[in-house]
Amino acid sequence: MTVHFPFQNSYSALPDSFFARVAPTPVAAPRLIKLNRPLAVQLGLDPDVLETPEGAEILAGKTVPAGADPIAMAYAGHQFGQFVPQLGDGRAVLLGEVIDKDGIRRDIQLKGSGPTPFSRRGDGRAALGPVLREYIVSEAMFALGIPTTRSLAAVVTGEHVIRETALPGAVLTRVASSHIRVGTFQFFAVRRDTDAIRRLADHVIARHYPELLGAERPYHALLGGVVARQADLVARWLLVGFIHGVMNTDNSSISGETIDYGPCAFMDAYNPAQVFSSIDEMGRYAYANQPRIALWNLTRLAECLLPLFGEEQEKAVADAQDILGAFSETFSDAYQAGLRKKIGLFTERDGDDALIQDLLDAMAKNQADFTLTFRKLGDAAGDPAADDARAQFMDPAAFDEWARRWHERTALEPQSAAERQAAMHAVNPIFIPRNHRIEAVIQAAVNDDNYAPFEELVKVLSKPFDDQPDYAAYADPPLPDQRVLQTFCGT
Ligand code: AMP
Ligand code: MG
Numbered sequence: 001m002t003v004h005f006p007f008q009n010s011y012s013a014l015p016d017s018f019f020a021r022v023a024p025t026p027v028a029a030p031r032l033i034k035l036n037r038p039l040a041v042q043l044g045l046d047p048d049v050l051e052t053p054e055g056a057e058i059l060a061g062k063t064v065p066a067g068a069d070p071i072a073m074a075y076a077g078h079q080f081g082q083f084v085p086q087l088g089d090g091r092a093v094l095l096g097e098v099i100d101k102d103g104i105r106r107d108i109q110l111k112g113s114g115p116t117p118f119s120r121r122g123d124g125r126a127a128l129g130p131v132l133r134e135y136i137v138s139e140a141m142f143a144l145g146i147p148t149t150r151s152l153a154a155v156v157t158g159e160h161v162i163r164e165t166a167l168p169g170a171v172l173t174r175v176a177s178s179h180i181r182v183g184t185f186q187f188f189a190v191r192r193d194t195d196a197i198r199r200l201a202d203h204v205i206a207r208h209y210p211e212l213l214g215a216e217r218p219y220h221a222l223l224g225g226v227v228a229r230q231a232d233l234v235a236r237w238l239l240v241g242f243i244h245g246v247m248n249t250d251n252s253s254i255s256g257e258t259i260d261y262g263p264c265a266f267m268d269a270y271n272p273a274q275v276f277s278s279i280d281e282m283g284r285y286a287y288a289n290q291p292r293i294a295l296w297n298l299t300r301l302a303e304c305l306l307p308l309f310g311e312e313q314e315k316a317v318a319d320a321q322d323i324l325g326a327f328s329e330t331f332s333d334a335y336q337a338g339l340r341k342k343i344g345l346f347t348e349r350d351g352d353d354a355l356i357q358d359l360l361d362a363m364a365k366n367q368a369d370f371t372l373t374f375r376k377l378g379d380a381a382g383d384p385a386a387d388d389a390r391a392q393f394m395d396p397a398a399f400d401e402w403a404r405r406w407h408e409r410t411a412l413e414p415q416s417a418a419e420r421q422a423a424m425h426a427v428n429p430i431f432i433p434r435n436h437r438i439e440a441v442i443q444a445a446v447n448d449d450n451y452a453p454f455e456e457l458v459k460v461l462s463k464p465f466d467d468q469p470d471y472a473a474y475a476d477p478p479l480p481d482q483r484v485l486q487t488f489c490g491t
Helices: 037-042 053-059 128-143 182-189 194-208 218-240 287-308 313-342 352-365 370-382 396-410 417-425 435-448 452-461 469-475
Strands: 019-021 031-035 071-073 077-079 082-084 092-099 105-111 150-162 166-176
Touching (some): 031 452, 053 150, 194 287, 218 287, 218 313, 370 417, 435 452
Antiparallel strands (some): 031 150
């Protein structure tokens, strides 16, 4: 049996300045530790064949499959606000693209597959811990219904990578609807290469925004499309308590998928100022700052597109400002609508926003667990005697006062208690990838070569909205001594 990838590559057919051709660097002793079988099938790949030793060699970058056209993509980016004119894939190689079962073009990329011309001082490798973190969190996001890159496989390389200490090396196979970022446009903008910007924009429209192909002003419409998708994405992040951690422009996807899971985390207790990333000393990428930063990144994209907006510069800038101006409303519409659903409202009335804000304020003040408060509120909607939501508050009286107003408000709607509970449970997950669980999984894998905890966590998180009584403990927040205060960059 040989592994067949039905590649149909389009990015590698773009001009040479878009990438560097580079093959993955072979590794000593690849061992497959996880294959995402349903995703393999979705991509038209045979999971049984991928699980053979030959499959593992491909997923580790030891052999390049037929039809692949391996490249490292060029991009620039603002990192924590500082512009770097050349970043690029320093430890990733795009093998190629396949058309999935739904007709969607998907990149298949190896991350951690060795140095490229963009590696600078880096070794081009990834450590096992960050690979497992990205696998777990990206697949959890998918199960939560949030646009995201996916994880097809994780392999250990049989080699060590040197970080603070020597750690097992690993390669993640990442699948994305593309790896084109805001930073990809910036790469050409800083080089004043307007032809390349136009080529890239045309590629992006055809690939991610085909509905805009006939638009009167396609590049304006493209900016509008990316603004809308990013606004919606960030609203969805906030609604599940997700903190990306490194929203640099090079980690901001043009397709509107969540990309680059480094020091990301889901918050336990609700705290709008929460930061996890050890490198985010200023709180630039704090939970509640994410909408503002997304708009900042989109403003950088708009700057790149200005040369395509026409000859008249002032007009071009005014147009861009108009389009960017839609971000706030699109974001708050999605966010407020999501919050109304989270508290079980089927309609919209005056006073709803204040009711919701008062809950969030009380949660912050009382260190209420974000996920459990909303999930258990669903139980309280079904049965007013259920008091687990109340139990999330340090001062439960703060909840009682709010709950009285909430019951008055829901009583204005005709839906039954059971209907309301079902609707709430469908949007409020019980299981999220809690940081202390991820850390425990990583410790077992790295220290004991034990992947059973990883398998179990991935399985539980694949059904985040289902009560799974056998795995109830996975819903629990960390005990004080289990709390993870920082997550570290994935390099
Ligand atoms: P990230 O923090 O993963 O978004 O990466 C930012 C930039 O650093 C990208 O250009 C990466 O390709 C590059 N990079 C990160 N880690 C490594 C590494 N171990 N070796 C080479 N380049 C890296
Ligand atoms: Mg990145």
